[in-house]
Amino acid sequence: MSNKNIKPSKFSNEDVTIYQQKTCYQGVFKMDEYQLSHRLFDGGESKVLTREVFERGHAVVVIPYDAISDRVVLIEQFRVGAIGQGDTPWLLEFVAGMFGQDESPIDVAIREAKEEADLTLNANQLDKVLEYFSSPGGMSEVIHLYVANIDSKNVSGVHGLETESEDILLHVMSREQAMSLLENGKITNAATIIGLQWLQNNFHQLQQKWSS
Numbered sequence: 001m002s003n004k005n006i007k008p009s010k011f012s013n014e015d016v017t018i019y020q021q022k023t024c025y026q027g028v029f030k031m032d033e034y035q036l037s038h039r040l041f042d043g044g045e046s047k048v049l050t051r052e053v054f055e056r057g058h059a060v061v062v063i064p065y066d067a068i069s070d071r072v073v074l075i076e077q078f079r080v081g082a083i084g085q086g087d088t089p090w091l092l093e094f095v096a097g098m099f100g101q102d103e104s105p106i107d108v109a110i111r112e113a114k115e116e117a118d119l120t121l122n123a124n125q126l127d128k129v130l131e132y133f134s135s136p137g138g139m140s141e142v143i144h145l146y147v148a149n150i151d152s153k154n155v156s157g158v159h160g161l162e163t164e165s166e167d168i169l170l171h172v173m174s175r176e177q178a179m180s181l182l183e184n185g186k187i188t189n190a191a192t193i194i195g196l197q198w199l200q201n202n203f204h205q206l207q208q209k210w211s212s
Contacts, residue, residue, distance in 0.1 A: 015039040019048060029056040054139045060108040061145045061191040062095040063129070063199055064119060065175075066152035067210035070203065072178050073155055074192070075116055076169040086188060092171065092181065093189045095119070105144040113148065116168050118159050125149045129198055134190065143191055147199070149210045175203060 020035040032053050037046045064073035074092045082089040097112035106123050113119040129145040152172050160166025181187050
């Protein structure tokens, strides 16, 4: 299907007027309240709106993929937000982490791969996949998704930073096994779902690029 007639929005940041911004809560994360208005599609202007935004910073997610063996590395860890929402609050995920001060996305990817999975990466092993908003209706977070060319042999164990109370178990499995878990509702983390679906559509190209 052609998308030549699909045009991006005619609006930009300049079409939003912010009258007030204040911080309502500051802890590990913060909550800001905005008083704002914005342009309307019919040419008018909205009324002044009050909107709260959860400012948790931005994050990087890494898909560790072994193109030679067609295997992925998933991590399992406890997530407090998942308590009571499903079978278990221990979730299967890809490596991920928040930005530190003055870090680039590549810096975060390399650091988190080492901390969470004991994977030693360099920039040449990482390809950018995409960026997306995790929940733009009330959160400013942008996810930077990467795929990493790894050797999954000897990848195992429990990792994570003690200073961050991390307790992370590694799982190495075939891409098909990971997709089966996804299809059966055993993977419920949004970034991991997006990453696996992207991998399923692109693993042939990665194998051609990385298996030689």
